[in-house]
Amino acid sequence: MDYPRTVSTNALRADSARARARMLRAARKLVAAGDLELPMNAIAKAAGVGVGTVYRHFPSRQALLESLAAERLALLVDEAERAAAEPDVAAALARLLRAALEHQLGDPTLAAVLAEPEAARAETRSLSQALTAAVIRLLERAHAAGEIRPEITAEDLQALLCGLQHAVKVRGGTDNDRYLAILLRGLRA
């Protein structure tokens, strides 16, 4: 007897999911246009929903940012896990840092999320934990191999990368490789 109810619930959910997708698309359009402020009212209008609906789906600007960044953050986690498993530690470190830098430059929402000390969404929290865990494993191997100064922690690496991203952005987006090389040289034991 709950079949109709299920169907109607599904219908509601499908609708809700479509609205959510429209909001995310509208937000991405704003980001692509260089606007990271993500005005809730503007998103509501562009997505054809009431403001309250935007707030229901994304209780804060930070939550919205994290939803936008989630996909790329997941890609970065993959990359970090591959790096942690890669035999050549020095190459793995270089590749991971470069990937992290490029993902941040390619998506300003990811840079914003990584610069934030706390996650607003559970998904972000678990992805961040996975990222940190993989970096820690890589770092342990790098320390064991004497590839990197012993006092460098995973948090240091994350902060330094945030900084590097900032430096590259200040200069207009070129120079990634040069600045990356400077960081890698500075990290070496």
Add this chain to the structure above:
Amino acid sequence: MDYPRTVSTNALRADSARARARMLRAARKLVAAGDLELPMNAIAKAAGVGVGTVYRHFPSRQALLESLAAERLALLVDEAERAAAEPDVAAALARLLRAALEHQLGDPTLAAVLAEPEAARAETRSLSQALTAAVIRLLERAHAAGEIRPEITAEDLQALLCGLQHAVKVRGGTDNDRYLAILLRGLRA
């Protein structure tokens, strides 16, 4: 016969100067409270003037920021000029970078101004030029002494320092010396 007019002009100017000082004080108070947004209306109210007066003195938020940062920027220029003249090139480089980092951490308005590619005020422009000139002189000596990689320019140094400041801030403001050491090691030839 223009004596009275002069006097009255002076009176106006004194008044205007006092109002200006009140606005700057109000703005500094906001910055000290951690608010870098500097709402013009809030400053007007706190300084006891109309909003229009704030706009007359500071035509944009950027101009206001630069006015707030000017004093410290001048200090930094002094520091850079001393560094350019200091015999021990390596020590001069280290001292300048550390001073620049600490000035930025001590005053977020300076960090904001240094991260901006263009200056809104003429004073800022000339201070920035003096800063760049001093850094170039120091860099030439460092290159001649083989103390620093040859491809590093003054603009690179500025961007990297912006990044370093960002990295330190992300981590909560400790770690300046450790991160500075990493940058210096990375810059070395």
Add this chain to the structure above:
DNA sequence: ACCTGAACACCGTTCAAGT
């Protein structure tokens, strides 16, 4: 349950009116 959008408080910016 979920959605809507009016309503309130706020801020940026301009400009007609005052002195």
Add this chain to the structure above:
DNA sequence: ACCTGAACACCGTTCAAGT
């Protein structure tokens, strides 16, 4: 000349009212 502050447009956020 300089200053004032009302006025307009905008945005964040909430919540009573609708379905």
